[in-house]
Amino acid sequence: MADVARLAGVSAMTVSRALKGKGAVTPQTQERILRAVSDLGYVLDKSAGALSSKKTGFVSVLIPSLNNSTFSETVQGITEALDTEAMQVLIGTTGYSRAREEAVIETMLQRRPEGIIVTGGTHTPRGRTMLEQAGIPVIETWDLPAAPIDHVVGFSNAATIEDLMARLMFRGYRRIAFIEGEHGEDTRGHDRRAGYERAVEALGLERACVIEVGRPPITIEQGGGAVVRLMDTWPEVEAVICVSDLSAFGAIMECHRRGWAVPERLAIAGFGDFEIARHTWPSITTVSVGSRGLGRQAGTLMLEAVAAMRGGTPLAPRRINIPHTVIERDSTASLPRPAVAGRVA
Amino acid sequence: MADVARLAGVSAMTVSRALKGKGAVTPQTQERILRAVSDLGYVLDKSAGALSSKKTGFVSVLIPSLNNSTFSETVQGITEALDTEAMQVLIGTTGYSRAREEAVIETMLQRRPEGIIVTGGTHTPRGRTMLEQAGIPVIETWDLPAAPIDHVVGFSNAATIEDLMARLMFRGYRRIAFIEGEHGEDTRGHDRRAGYERAVEALGLERACVIEVGRPPITIEQGGGAVVRLMDTWPEVEAVICVSDLSAFGAIMECHRRGWAVPERLAIAGFGDFEIARHTWPSITTVSVGSRGLGRQAGTLMLEAVAAMRGGTPLAPRRINIPHTVIERDSTASLPRPAVAGRVA
DNA sequence: CCGTCAATTGTTATCGATACCATCGGACAG
DNA sequence: CTGTCCGATGGTATCGATAACAATTGACGG
Numbered sequence: 001m002a003d004v005a006r007l008a009g010v011s012a013m014t015v016s017r018a019l020k021g022k023g024a025v026t027p028q029t030q031e032r033i034l035r036a037v038s039d040l041g042y043v044l045d046k047s048a049g050a051l052s053s054k055k056t057g058f059v060s061v062l063i064p065s066l067n068n069s070t071f072s073e074t075v076q077g078i079t080e081a082l083d084t085e086a087m088q089v090l091i092g093t094t095g096y097s098r099a100r101e102e103a104v105i106e107t108m109l110q111r112r113p114e115g116i117i118v119t120g121g122t123h124t125p126r127g128r129t130m131l132e133q134a135g136i137p138v139i140e141t142w143d144l145p146a147a148p149i150d151h152v153v154g155f156s157n158a159a160t161i162e163d164l165m166a167r168l169m170f171r172g173y174r175r176i177a178f179i180e181g182e183h184g185e186d187t188r189g190h191d192r193r194a195g196y197e198r199a200v201e202a203l204g205l206e207r208a209c210v211i212e213v214g215r216p217p218i219t220i221e222q223g224g225g226a227v228v229r230l231m232d233t234w235p236e237v238e239a240v241i242c243v244s245d246l247s248a249f250g251a252i253m254e255c256h257r258r259g260w261a262v263p264e265r266l267a268i269a270g271f272g273d274f275e276i277a278r279h280t281w282p283s284i285t286t287v288s289v290g291s292r293g294l295g296r297q298a299g300t301l302m303l304e305a306v307a308a309m310r311g312g313t314p315l316a317p318r319r320i321n322i323p324h325t326v327i328e329r330d331s332t333a334s335l336p337r338p339a340v341a342g343r344v345a
Numbered sequence: 346m347a348d349v350a351r352l353a354g355v356s357a358m359t360v361s362r363a364l365k366g367k368g369a370v371t372p373q374t375q376e377r378i379l380r381a382v383s384d385l386g387y388v389l390d391k392s393a394g395a396l397s398s399k400k401t402g403f404v405s406v407l408i409p410s411l412n413n414s415t416f417s418e419t420v421q422g423i424t425e426a427l428d429t430e431a432m433q434v435l436i437g438t439t440g441y442s443r444a445r446e447e448a449v450i451e452t453m454l455q456r457r458p459e460g461i462i463v464t465g466g467t468h469t470p471r472g473r474t475m476l477e478q479a480g481i482p483v484i485e486t487w488d489l490p491a492a493p494i495d496h497v498v499g500f501s502n503a504a505t506i507e508d509l510m511a512r513l514m515f516r517g518y519r520r521i522a523f524i525e526g527e528h529g530e531d532t533r534g535h536d537r538r539a540g541y542e543r544a545v546e547a548l549g550l551e552r553a554c555v556i557e558v559g560r561p562p563i564t565i566e567q568g569g570g571a572v573v574r575l576m577d578t579w580p581e582v583e584a585v586i587c588v589s590d591l592s593a594f595g596a597i598m599e600c601h602r603r604g605w606a607v608p609e610r611l612a613i614a615g616f617g618d619f620e621i622a623r624h625t626w627p628s629i630t631t632v633s634v635g636s637r638g639l640g641r642q643a644g645t646l647m648l649e650a651v652a653a654m655r656g657g658t659p660l661a662p663r664r665i666n667i668p669h670t671v672i673e674r675d676s677t678a679s680l681p682r683p684a685v686a687g688r689v690a
Numbered sequence: 691c692c693g694t695c696a697a698t699t700g701t702t703a704t705c706g707a708t709a710c711c712a713t714c715g716g717a718c719a720g
Numbered sequence: 721c722t723g724t725c726c727g728a729t730g731g732t733a734t735c736g737a738t739a740a741c742a743a744t745t746g747a748c749g750g
Binding site: 691692693694695696697698699700701702703704705706707708709710711712713714715716717718719720 | 721722723724725726727728729730731732733734735736737738739740741742743744745746747748749750
Binding site: 045051 | 386389391392393417433435436438452456457479569594595598601602620621623625626
């Protein structure tokens, strides 16, 4: 920067001001500086700037996996909201493991983000402590923790599945099973299963049948394997809810291969409203939480929280409950039922 | 850090050394310092460290979109390779736009990454200049540019489709069409189309029929729309190659809906070997470039290049050509043909 | 023509860690 | 017992920008 200043015949401070664009510099000076910058191919060093201004200009986002389209949609939503204010997003993946999450939190905090958005409300004790003591806004998403760390933008995974169950029952299904990954650290998947079991009880359904297959996140292939095991275990089954649209997709494809008509022989529903759910044949009944919108809301809230923090007054904890929608499609359309507005082709 | 030093009764310098673990500190001192660190809940500030040591400890990766599973696999591969050496990955998305890529390059360079991995070999002039002058290792991936900036880890998009065409022809298909996005900035999609056209000529096929639909990246839905237009435009068509597996998937689902048997009425192939390609019914013939392995190789090369750069001698430009594989599956299996080892169920 | 004020620019200290070199204390050979 | 050397630790300068304050300039009213 000193070189630029010399070439433009001004002081480094003026160069700094010119590059921030905040006016306060004569148009001619501005132009002279910008020319010097481009002549020298100079690029501002923001990390040095961050050190002195104590504003790093980025926010960390922790998600379980990049390969899950709903999480990447959430990240996109967050990015959209933050880009407008020139806040950068630093992504970290935890691989559905709390231990890894703890490690990633530490790495992230070493870079001094101005805020951090995590997926889920369950963390290791040390991870939680680090988040609490970081002195920056924290947003937990994709869940509604009972004792949140700071802000929350989420929904109840259990409630989404309860609603879906109610809808299936309303459509006439009585023998409904559930497919998920083995008990592990995927607390969101676990919550959905809890919702399933509560619904079976509440609705007085015949019996709960849960097929567990592989460790989360379960793949398309495992969804296919699970449906075979299900038909073997409980031949009278009429419908099944899969823990995600991806596994529901795998189940449907396996049914095609085996000649089991969907939904006539077996109705299949998923979770998440992935892009493929809408276009699979038959299209997949699912629960949408609007992952991208969720991300956008989290991003907007983060902007507000960061601004408040810069201003010296931390924002009081917010709790935003994202509404979910059961989207009925062709994969659960077999039994006689009234016409419904909510059905999407 | 000064607080920690005081509590442990040593100097800041010793704390710094203890935290880097590089020996050179008495075990007792080490332990005393670590206890002080955890008592105070102190977290190292790496950006300050980066300023003085000139080692930021991260690498930037630019991809067109997070929502494309092949790119996120590449990122995973890169992350796997770099994590081992405690290098962090900073992801930026360019939305298939060169102008946006230029902006993202600038933002990234402001954080002084120790290396940068970009997707494709085509950039704006300024973007290219910035990359050349950044003084750090650059890796271009997913392409084989004729005049690379520095290192290359990629493959020829045109060649992959030429090979796929040859295989389809060998299987007896003669009237083969191509579905892609409108001419835009997706140079990799464009290269694939060029490969298609060259193959039509070289193989002496009947005629080239290209359906263009929407701006890249084309969606599942657009794949479905395109196949309808194709059947309308060229009813004699026997097979079609889609620019990606996602659009191929959309095309297949649309065929199911309309009662066009795949592959009997229309054979369909894709590109990229996405997870869904293997599990769709019928499974989708595609070209695999091993996106994750590509990422891993790029990551490994980057480690080597960064190490060389730290040592003072930049690594001489490497050019790694990733082999591709045509994977024949059920979606192109109709015509009589010999048994083939390469076929995957 | 002078004083006041606002706009613009410059100077200095500082952010938090690490590189580099100096220092100190003890082990060991002669 | 003494000189040498090595391992552990401390002191100081520095990385590249920006905050905070100081200084300069010119405009304008009286």
